[in-house]
Amino acid sequence: MSQTIKEKVLEETKAAMKAQDKERLMVLRLISSEFKRVEVDERIVLDSTRELAILDKMQKQRRDSIEQYKAANRNELAEKEQFEIDVIQSFKPEALSEAAVKDLVAAAIKESSAASIQDMGKVMAILKPQLQGRADMGQVSAIIKALLSGQP
Numbered sequence: 001m002s003q004t005i006k007e008k009v010l011e012e013t014k015a016a017m018k019a020q021d022k023e024r025l026m027v028l029r030l031i032s033s034e035f036k037r038v039e040v041d042e043r044i045v046l047d048s049t050r051e052l053a054i055l056d057k058m059q060k061q062r063r064d065s066i067e068q069y070k071a072a073n074r075n076e077l078a079e080k081e082q083f084e085i086d087v088i089q090s091f092k093p094e095a096l097s098e099a100a101v102k103d104l105v106a107a108a109i110k111e112s113s114a115a116s117i118q119d120m121g122k123v124m125a126i127l128k129p130q131l132q133g134r135a136d137m138g139q140v141s142a143i144i145k146a147l148l149s150g151q152p
Helices: 005-019 022-042 048-071 075-089 098-112 117-131 137-148
Strands: none
Touching: 005 022, 005 048, 022 048, 022 075, 048 075, 098 117, 098 137, 117 137
8 A cells, every 4th residue: 555645744754853854844844734734623534635735735825925035035035935845746746747737638628528618617627636736726727728718
């Protein structure tokens, strides 16, 4: 049986403690605490899809912070956020290429018989489990809109 993301984070946390890698340890503890917070708040046990969704959300928050820090000319804080993104990314599956995402989107459009942008929700419902953690859902959304509106 393969390890869950939560188990990998715990394992990496122990390794970071032994190596006295304080920056990485801090990020790993943030990830663990977010997993624990969701489990306690919602009274659930996380599955791999939900773990990936949490990691995606954490990355998005950090990307937003980087934009704000760069706008405020706070590059040292932007670099810290980028380091956190890199650590979070290490627990996610390899990202799909744009061509692979377009192929999956086209297949989902065909499967859902989507004909216009009003059918976008049907397409997203099919794609979300397949692409969670493997593609930026904002970019996926843009690809869907382009294909449904007849653009290449």
